[in-house]
Amino acid sequence: MTLENYEYIRDLAAKQIRLSGRSPGQRRPIEIKNKVINHSDGSARVKIGKTDVIAGVKVLPGEPFKDRPNEGGLIVNFEASELASKYASDRITYSVEVGRVTDRGIRESNIIDLSNLIIEPAKKAGFVYIDIVAVNNDGNLMDAANIAAISALLDAKFKIENMEDYKEVPLDKTKLPISHTFVKIGDTIFFDPDADEENVADCRLTIAVGEKINSIQKGGSGFFTPEEVDFCADAAFKLREEVNEMLMKQIKS
Amino acid sequence: MYEERFDKRGFDELRPMEAETGIIPNAKGSARFRIGNTEAIAAVYGPEEVKPKHFEKVDKGIIMCKYDMLPFSVPDRAKPGMDRRDMEISDVITNALNRAIILEEFPRSMITIRVYVTQADAGTRCASLTAASMACADAGLPMRDLVAAVAAGKIGDSICLDLTKEEEDFHEGGATDVPIAFLPSKNEIVLLQLDGKVTKEELKKIVEMGKVGANKIYELEKSVLKGRFLNESKS
Numbered sequence A: 001m002t003l004e005n006y007e008y009i010r011d012l013a014a015k016q017i018r019l020s021g022r023s024p025g026q027r028r029p030i031e032i033k034n035k036v037i038n039h040s041d042g043s044a045r046v047k048i049g050k051t052d053v054i055a056g057v058k059v060l061p062g063e064p065f066k067d068r069p070n071e072g073g074l075i076v077n078f079e080a081s082e083l084a085s086k087y088a089s090d091r092i093t094y095s096v097e098v099g100r101v102t103d104r105g106i107r108e109s110n111i112i113d114l115s116n117l118i119i120e121p122a123k124k125a126g127f128v129y130i131d132i133v134a135v136n137n138d139g140n141l142m143d144a145a146n147i148a149a150i151s152a153l154l155d156a157k158f159k160i161e162n163m164e165d166y167k168e169v170p171l172d173k174t175k176l177p178i179s180h181t182f183v184k185i186g187d188t189i190f191f192d193p194d195a196d197e198e199n200v201a202d203c204r205l206t207i208a209v210g211e212k213i214n215s216i217q218k219g220g221s222g223f224f225t226p227e228e229v230d231f232c233a234d235a236a237f238k239l240r241e242e243v244n245e246m247l248m249k250q251i252k253s
Numbered sequence B: 001m002y003e004e005r006f007d008k009r010g011f012d013e014l015r016p017m018e019a020e021t022g023i024i025p026n027a028k029g030s031a032r033f034r035i036g037n038t039e040a041i042a043a044v045y046g047p048e049e050v051k052p053k054h055f056e057k058v059d060k061g062i063i064m065c066k067y068d069m070l071p072f073s074v075p076d077r078a079k080p081g082m083d084r085r086d087m088e089i090s091d092v093i094t095n096a097l098n099r100a101i102i103l104e105e106f107p108r109s110m111i112t113i114r115v116y117v118t119q120a121d122a123g124t125r126c127a128s129l130t131a132a133s134m135a136c137a138d139a140g141l142p143m144r145d146l147v148a149a150v151a152a153g154k155i156g157d158s159i160c161l162d163l164t165k166e167e168e169d170f171h172e173g174g175a176t177d178v179p180i181a182f183l184p185s186k187n188e189i190v191l192l193q194l195d196g197k198v199t200k201e202e203l204k205k206i207v208e209m210g211k212v213g214a215n216k217i218y219e220l221e222k223s224v225l226k227g228r229f230l231n232e233s234k235s
Helices: A006-014 A095-108 A141-155 A195-200 A226-252 B084-100 B124-138 B200-234
Strands: A030-034 A042-048 A051-062 A073-080 A118-120 A124-136 A178-185 A188-191 A203-209 A213-219 B017-021 B029-035 B038-049 B062-069 B109-119 B148-155 B158-161 B175-183 B188-198
Touching (some): A006 A178, A006 A188, A006 A195, A030 A141, A042 A141, A051 A141, A073 A095, A073 A141, A095 A124, A095 A141, A095 A178, A095 A203, A095 B084, A124 A141, A141 A178, A141 A203, A141 A226, A178 A195, A178 A226, A188 A226, A203 A226, A213 B200, A226 B188, A226 B200, B017 B124, B017 B200, B029 B124, B038 B124, B084 B124, B084 B188, B109 B124, B124 B148, B124 B175, B124 B200, B148 B188, B148 B200, B158 B200, B175 B200, B188 B200
Parallel strands (some): A073 A124, B062 B109
Antiparallel strands (some): A030 A042, A042 A051, A051 A124, A178 A188, A178 A203, A203 A213, A213 B188, B017 B029, B029 B038, B038 B109, B148 B158, B148 B175, B175 B188
16 A cells, blocks of 8 residues: 555644644535436435545335245445546555445334335335445545435336335434544544545444434554543544535425 | 343343364464354464565555354355355454554565354354454464454344354344454554444443453453463473
């Protein structure tokens, strides 16, 4: 891995300063655009600074899982090509993790009423597929993937199996699980890291907050103290409102 | 509501544990850790030459760790080989061990760790990590501290330690599962995951309870390893 400014970014971090000039708890501007993919039932392109991801939702008929005969399903997939990185040799090794963490946040918050997707118990039900692709990686793919997935879900209207009308995905819009990612560099914690900050960071903590905390994932080789975990959870609850408002605006428009 | 646990344990009580080292003669170090009906075996090989070469680091060693659920470890049958879940768990275990092992002591080399879950009854990633850390100590690798990992969580309204599969699947109140790993003497969290629904305050309590459990596991790890190295010095 090639690293520009490794020591410089770490030295600045010790003084709570970021190369971008942002304050430690400040996020980059977020841009959400819906209906970007014709062939999907719902889609969203989300930019956080220079990070750029596209999510597409498709609802397709399938056979319910044997242990859940009265429910449809949710399948989240995340893909990042190495071309999305700043350094071509810098493979994104955590694609599987991003997909699974995004899946967990949405699943555990129970915002999708999967029982509402049943067409014929134990035989046929709607399956919600969310496919997310990173087009450009400038850090914080976790949050970008999560916001894109939720926005695409809100956007989705589907029609399967002789349904007369297009239908929305059955969603509880009051407790959207929004992801917040922090990195720790030395003893300093930054919110919404860019790619350089991620590269020099010791570790990462992603917290998805809906009504309550729905998922947490620690990444990277460093450590957090219990107090730092508390601090991040606190910050996540405070930061949630901003993105939630953006998504709510999308519903109204 | 969840007032009494299915197996009548206290809410902050661990299942009975068992641990031993040196179970795989061909490995540099190995260990078996059992907690209730969950059991993992771990083997450590190396340090040796890094393969493939491009993973090599000039300033420190690397860990290649694989976690695998054996086909017969679960009630139905786990497909042989690694799936997406196994890959993610391998990653989080590697992350934790990266902090525990002092990798700066062997640059340009690789340590290979294999963890097999022989029996699964929830908490497999924690049992695997505990077993792996004991195997590393058994191999004599330089470490900052042993890793002690346990799953804490919430069932109904009760904060619980060391959940079983039956408790994880407890649906009415919804169960929250929080695998957590400490370097106990340093109070460092090296693995933390959560899925479910908890408030900030509950999270704090869960982390505290995880620490209590981790300390108990830590004591067992130390006593087993002490026994092992005492025997060696006698023979």
